[in-house]
Amino acid sequence: MAEDLTSRRALVLGAGMAGSTTAAALTPFFDRVTLVERDHITGSATDRRPGLPQAAHAHLLLGSGARWIDTLLPGTTAALVAAGAHRLSMPAQVHTLSPHGWLPPIPEAQFLLSATRSLIDSVVRERLRTDGKIELRAGTEVVGLIGDATRVRGARLRDRTTGAVREEPATLVVDATGATSAVTAWLAELGTTPVPTTVVDAGVGYATRALRLPDAWRQFGAIYLQADPAGTGRGGVLLPVEDDRWLLSLSGVRGQNPPTDEPGFDAFTAGLRHPVLAEALAQAIPLGPIRGFRKLANRWRHFERRGFGPDGLVVLGDATRSFNPAYGHGMSVAAQSATVVRTVLTRDASAPDLAARLQRAVARCAADAWAFASGQDARYLTEAPPGPGLRLQRWYMDRLGRAAVHRTAVTRTLLKSYTLDAPAGRLLAPRVLGQVLTVTTGPPPPSPFPPEVLPQRLPPGSATERTAP
Numbered sequence: 001m002a003e004d005l006t007s008r009r010a011l012v013l014g015a016g017m018a019g020s021t022t023a024a025a026l027t028p029f030f031d032r033v034t035l036v037e038r039d040h041i042t043g044s045a046t047d048r049r050p051g052l053p054q055a056a057h058a059h060l061l062l063g064s065g066a067r068w069i070d071t072l073l074p075g076t077t078a079a080l081v082a083a084g085a086h087r088l089s090m091p092a093q094v095h096t097l098s099p100h101g102w103l104p105p106i107p108e109a110q111f112l113l114s115a116t117r118s119l120i121d122s123v124v125r126e127r128l129r130t131d132g133k134i135e136l137r138a139g140t141e142v143v144g145l146i147g148d149a150t151r152v153r154g155a156r157l158r159d160r161t162t163g164a165v166r167e168e169p170a171t172l173v174v175d176a177t178g179a180t181s182a183v184t185a186w187l188a189e190l191g192t193t194p195v196p197t198t199v200v201d202a203g204v205g206y207a208t209r210a211l212r213l214p215d216a217w218r219q220f221g222a223i224y225l226q227a228d229p230a231g232t233g234r235g236g237v238l239l240p241v242e243d244d245r246w247l248l249s250l251s252g253v254r255g256q257n258p259p260t261d262e263p264g265f266d267a268f269t270a271g272l273r274h275p276v277l278a279e280a281l282a283q284a285i286p287l288g289p290i291r292g293f294r295k296l297a298n299r300w301r302h303f304e305r306r307g308f309g310p311d312g313l314v315v316l317g318d319a320t321r322s323f324n325p326a327y328g329h330g331m332s333v334a335a336q337s338a339t340v341v342r343t344v345l346t347r348d349a350s351a352p353d354l355a356a357r358l359q360r361a362v363a364r365c366a367a368d369a370w371a372f373a374s375g376q377d378a379r380y381l382t383e384a385p386p387g388p389g390l391r392l393q394r395w396y397m398d399r400l401g402r403a404a405v406h407r408t409a410v411t412r413t414l415l416k417s418y419t420l421d422a423p424a425g426r427l428l429a430p431r432v433l434g435q436v437l438t439v440t441t442g443p444p445p446p447s448p449f450p451p452e453v454l455p456q457r458l459p460p461g462s463a464t465e466r467t468a469p
Contacts, residue, residue: 155167
């Protein structure tokens with residue numbers, strides 16, 4: 001792709017977080033950026049897009065992700081908070097029960113934004129609309145790519161209302177259509193080599209219910225009961241979202257998926273490692289049905305490997321590497337990838353192998369999130385015993401988790417790495433290594449929810465009634 005990109009057209013397929021932020025990243029280098037979205041979009045913050053079935057479940061935008069978005073779309077974090085997103089300090093306002101105990105409530109090591117996915121997407125798209133270079137073409141699906149095995153020159157698009165198909169030429173095509181992307185089929189039609197794929201699938205499933213909680217619960221912020229690989233593999237998170245609502249999302253690995261019927265959902269919650277989420281559920285007014293979701297495998301399509309992608313095409317977001325969303329990395333990695341795209345274009349816009357450079361850069365920036373998610377999920381797999389190297393890695397991560405409960409300097413470093421605010425390599429820095437290797441087992445920090453702190457159960461017949469208002 002040696003030609004100058006100025007006055008050229010970029011085509012971004014998919015208007016989720018990866019596509020929207022990438023469209024923003026491309027505008028300094030292209031005359032026109034066309035953002036194509038299969039779903040019809042009304043612009044409402046209550047939209048539920050069929051192409052985003054996981055939108056009903058808990059979503060977190062890490063502080064690192066919020067900062068990357070602000071780099072591309074200034075003012076987005078402030079706009080999200082103004083629209084009702086909750087800014088929560090970690091770990092003090094995100095009470096986290098790790099497999100080794102509660103993380104200590106130290107001053108802010110990071111922050112996160114808690115809101116529904118629909119609100120987050122709508123605010124980001126609204127910021128995009130202020131850029132005259134970006135054209136959003138909703139209700140339009142991709143049916144194939146234009147070009148050959150050496151170069152992609154655009155895409156074939158079909159209007160979902162009229163059925164009309166048109167060819168859309170582009171200097172650069174970005175596939176951000178998500179985990180269900182058909183990009184491998186499109187490339188096969190052009191005669192390319194099949195792309196190698198790595199999958200780590202612990203069979204994780206979700207079940208989520210929106211709730212109304214008594215005002216007393218606001219003092220707690222978010223509550224996260226992490227799954228314990230040495231236990232059942234069940235976990236749960238309670239997050240405040242906009243409009244005075246909460247989302248209770250339960251998760252479980254294969255054989256431990258949370259039910260979507262009310263008695264099963266309640267029983268699953270009661271069986272978690274701490275009773276606080278069951279107490280919240282007992283005091284809640286349900287707002288709508290319980291929604292389930294599966295297909296949460298970690299999947300990596302290796303487009304970054306030499307020879308597995310034609311020039312003119314970049315695949316990013318979940319279309320190239322998708323994560324089990326229980327770890328909260330997806331949106332932030334998407335925003336990071338978009339900022340990396342802008343950085344590479346600023347430096348190498350006229351490079352003859354630009355698409356390959358972009359693809360490799362996107363792969364590098366997702367490496368830490370992949371290591372966290374796939375490494376943790378792999379602990380639930382029993383196909384083969386781990387080798388010596390993997391056993392050592394898991395031993396160290398267990399020691400690290402224990403140290404994070406007892407030593408606040410390790411807590412801070414772990415949170416910064418886990419939230420992508422610092423490279424994972426810092427977890428092996430000498431000062432961290434020393435504290436991890438010398439940590440001794442002692443009494444962990446006390447629960448932030450002892451009986452005298454938990455809100456008293458409401459009288460029967462008030463907020464405990466199983467009917468929506």
